[in-house]
Amino acid sequence: MLAKYLLRRFAAAIPVILGVTILTFLVMHATAGNYVPGLAYNPDLKPADIARIKANLGLDRPIWLQYVTWLGGMLHGDFGRSLIDGSPVMSHILERLPNTLELTITAILLGVLISIPLGVTGALRRGGKVDNFFTVVSTTGFAIPQFWLGLILILFFSVQLHAWGLPWLPSSGAYAAFGGGDPLDRLLHLIMPAVVLSFFYLSVWSRFVRSSMVEVLSQDYVRTARAKGMAERRVVYLHALRNAVVPLVTLVGLELPALVSGGLVVEVVFGWPGIGRLLYERALQLDYTTVMGITTFAALLVVLGNLVADVLYALLDPRIRYS
């Protein structure tokens, strides 16, 4: 039963993977098709040279063969080469990915750690001043532009504090994660981008924990626990909290795709050397192959991530229906 379910889940992922690659391939083909004729405007290039470039890039072969070759390359981890410097896209991805993960994982952890106490406090003091204040905070988090919040933080924590001669935070200039460097300096660079990024998460999750906690507190077993004289503290933190937080796991799981892409705007504002900023810089230089290579890589990660999550759920939760 389980094996059959897993097999079906794998089978369902295959058309999605093919769809993702076909879509990016077509887009890339359209742009590369513009790239080579563009060279014809260069007076130093003879028609023979252009034909040679085309042959080198494999553009003289039938389109389906190009697609299959490209797909085969990806199975070996080859996501193409940059149009600008000819370096393999995969080497850039591997260089930048740890930095991005460092930022997004920190932000998600911060979001979880802060949203649980906020949500629980809100639920326990429903309608009170504290609860209303938290509601305002989370409504703000939904509406504030991340890049603007980043600029305002830089303005205060980097520019003003520096101007006042107080300890200040660096606004950008973090260097590569595993290229050496001082961990403390690294941490200082991480604070502001991680805070900006986690603000959105905690806005969403604290609301969720709050309503989930309110729901759990009205359950019969909580009433039973209270009726038998259990201390309120024990009721809330031992029985209710555990059941209220479990659904949050699913919600946090939904953010897994954002591990790679979620930090883009923040990376740009704070000059964080992550994968999002790489994509952005290459986009400005019209390096189509790098942009599409990273995008395909990220989309495939999302599909595989969802697959792994489903399989894990099936293995962990015996109640899951195999249908």
Next chain:
Amino acid sequence: MIDETLAKIELAPERVAERSERPGRSFWRESLERLSENKMGMAAGGLIALLALIAIGAPLLSALVTHYDPARQDLQNNFAFPGRVHWLGTDELGRDTLTRLIWGARISLGIGFLTVAIQLTFGAAIGLIAGYYGRLVDDVLMRVVDVVLAFPPIFLFIGLSILFRPSTVTLSLIIAFVGWGSVARLVRGEVLSIKNRDFMLATRSIGARDVRLIVGHLLPNSIPVMIVAASLALGQIILIEAALDFLGLGIQPPTASWGNMLTNAQTYFVHSVWLVVFPGVTIFVTVLAANLFGNAVRDAFDPRLR
């Protein structure tokens, strides 16, 4: 994803329980009445309407109230502090901030509403067809939705905006290219729950064709879900559009937009704070109003909350 999250958060049982009593009035009357009772939601909706009026009347407002042209440079008065001459100050080329904000409203709200319209039309059409015909049609269309939603949205926005020269229309199409997927899923779900009800069977038994069943019955019954999806999407679209403008991948200068005003402001904000404060606050307040109104509409219209 955000819409789904919002829906989950607000489906707490306390709220569902409050609405169990159900008077025998029409759905629309009841919903509109409930919406009008939500003071905060109505105020937020009023603000959005006001901003839309400002956007439409931008040429008039800049001619009669602020007396500046959004693109007119005045290099002798650049970086003017907010005051009586320039209410919200001027930028590095001496352009009036307030006038540019008023014109920027056309971009933000224009793209916001256009995108909502595009993704709703397209998403609903796909959702209706997939849900109604089922089987292979459903499988194929839903796999297409899976493919589109597999891409990280921001990567897709950036990739598409370097391929197509961004204008109001292309930018709306680019943002809607991602948004239609979740609308399609939502409408499809609604269709699946309606299509086997007795009234559908009855209509079919008197000889109604597919088109009539879809347009005459499934569509009207899906409209509440679509209204909810539309009102929750507006704020997010305005945020995304502002971010793309800020990154230099959306509406290009010299056309004023709230997002691209902040791109330049970043260079000068150390000495001219107003350049970064006013556009940011404008975006924030607009998105806040859109979200609050969206929540109020959801509370009033969402059939799942009844």
